[in-house]
Amino acid sequence: xxxxxxxxxxxxxxxxxxxxxxxxxxxxxxxxxxxxxxxxxxxxxxxxxxxxxxxxxxxxxxxxxxxxxxxxxxxxxxxxxxxxxxxxxxxxxxxxxxxxxxxxxxxxxxxxxxxxxxxxxxxxxxxxxxxxxxxxxxxxxxxxxxxxxxxxxxxxxxxxxxxxxxxxxxxxxxxxxxxxxxxxxxxxxxxxxxxxxxxxxxxxxxxxxxxxxxxxxxxxxxxxxxxxxxxxxxxxxxxxxxxxxxxxxxxxxxxxxxxxxxxxxxxxxxxxxxxxxxxxxxxxxxxxxxxxxxxxxxxxxxxxxxxxxxxxxxxxxxxxxxxxxxxxxx
Numbered sequence: 001x002x003x004x005x006x007x008x009x010x011x012x013x014x015x016x017x018x019x020x021x022x023x024x025x026x027x028x029x030x031x032x033x034x035x036x037x038x039x040x041x042x043x044x045x046x047x048x049x050x051x052x053x054x055x056x057x058x059x060x061x062x063x064x065x066x067x068x069x070x071x072x073x074x075x076x077x078x079x080x081x082x083x084x085x086x087x088x089x090x091x092x093x094x095x096x097x098x099x100x101x102x103x104x105x106x107x108x109x110x111x112x113x114x115x116x117x118x119x120x121x122x123x124x125x126x127x128x129x130x131x132x133x134x135x136x137x138x139x140x141x142x143x144x145x146x147x148x149x150x151x152x153x154x155x156x157x158x159x160x161x162x163x164x165x166x167x168x169x170x171x172x173x174x175x176x177x178x179x180x181x182x183x184x185x186x187x188x189x190x191x192x193x194x195x196x197x198x199x200x201x202x203x204x205x206x207x208x209x210x211x212x213x214x215x216x217x218x219x220x221x222x223x224x225x226x227x228x229x230x231x232x233x234x235x236x237x238x239x240x241x242x243x244x245x246x247x248x249x250x251x252x253x254x255x256x257x258x259x260x261x262x263x264x265x266x267x268x269x270x271x272x273x274x275x276x277x278x279x280x281x282x283x284x285x286x287x288x289x290x291x292x293x294x295x296x297x298x299x300x301x302x303x304x305x306x307x308x309x310x311x312x313x314x315x316x317x318x319x320x321x322x323x324x325x326x327x328x329x330x
Contacts, residue, residue: 008055015048018077024066025059053078053086060090065097072099079108087112103132110142122146137167145176153183164200174208203228203238218248234262236277243283247290255287256296278307282315285322294326 013027022029056078066074071090075098078086090098091109099105110125126143129136144159157180160173177196181189190213197205203225210221222245229242239262243255259280266276285300301319304311311319 005055005058008051008058012048012052012055015052017052017081018073020066020070020073021056021077024064024070024074025056049081049083052081053083056083056086057089060094065094068097068099071097072102072105076104076108079112082115084112084115088116088118100128101132103129103136106132107136107138107142110139110146114142114146117149119146119150123150135162135166137163140166141173144173148176148180153180156180157184161196164202164205168202168204171204171208174205178208178212203233203241207241218245221245222249222251229258234265236262236280240277240279240283243280243287247283247286252287252290256284259284273303274307278304278311278315282319289322289325297322298326 009025017025017027065071071094075087075090078084078090087108091112100109106125106129110122110129113119113121113125123143123146126139126146129139130143133139140159140163144156144163147153147156147159157177160177160180164173164177178189178193181193185192194209194213197209206224206228207221210217210224213220225238225242225245228238239258243258246252246255246258262280263276281300281304285297285304288294288297288300301323304319308316
């Protein structure tokens with residue numbers, strides 16, 4: 001191994017990788033290594049992953065190819081780290097060494113080709129995934145997105161709607177469905193979308209509808225979401241959305257009670273305090289400050305700061321601003 005590759009290897013030893021990839025690269029297991037792949041751009045610089053990819057591709061190009069089971073696991077680990085270039089390289093050069101009957105491998109290949117904007121190849125692997133698991137939501141979702149970006153909007157709607165019927169879906173998926181409806185139904189797209197939202201009875205769908213109807217009126221969106229809360233919807237994702245819209249409507253006094261009930265329920269279920277969403281604590285701090293309750297706001301902020309690794313930089317800046325406001329008013 002030349003000095004160039006030795007230096008590169010030394011520079012990436014602390015990059016967290018999965019167990020199969022770590023074994024293949026010959027990385028020592030030490031206190032800085034983690035078995036679980038993180039893949040978060042908030043925690044690790046993208047150039048570290050780029051360097052890792054370069055070293056991995058060098059190892060493969062040098063003729064060092066791991067067994068099929070290990071290479072298949074490596075592909076999944078690389079995909080979870082968003083090292084899509086390496087996944088595509090493996091597929092194009094070592095396809096026979098991959099277990100392409102493995103669902104995780106198929107999804108990893110599809111996601112990596114999607115990231116490379118090769119939607120034809122992405123569609124192939126997502127479609128193959130669905131022959132094995134016809135109701136696999138990630139495969140349905142990604143096939144729908146691949147079809148839309150390929151210009152096959154009518155077909156995309158079929159898969160996106162099926163994904164949403166099986167799972168409430170992420171907000172982005174409702175937005176993608178909205179884009180499809182705009183292309184298909186033109187001026188009538190909102191009415192057509194509302195019909196599907198009512199049929200699906202998904203709070204995420206109603207939340208999206210609240211954003212696009214009546215120019216995103218906070219009051220209208222609250223009217224759409226409150227019935228779900230009244231009927232007992234208590235998922236963290238929903239409560240983050242619901243407490244946010246309560247705050248936008250100036251109903252600050254309702255926010256702490258909603259969050260306190262959610263935390264009490266979480267504790268009864270045996271969940272750790274560190275797993276309580278920082279977004280809810282943030283909304284609670286904002287509500288307390290709006291009501292002039294600085295002590296309570298400070299407690300919420302202190303609890304948030306214990307989850308600092310999970311908080312985006314822009315929110316951290318807002319926390320700093322909130323703390324300054326409290327100090328200046330004291």
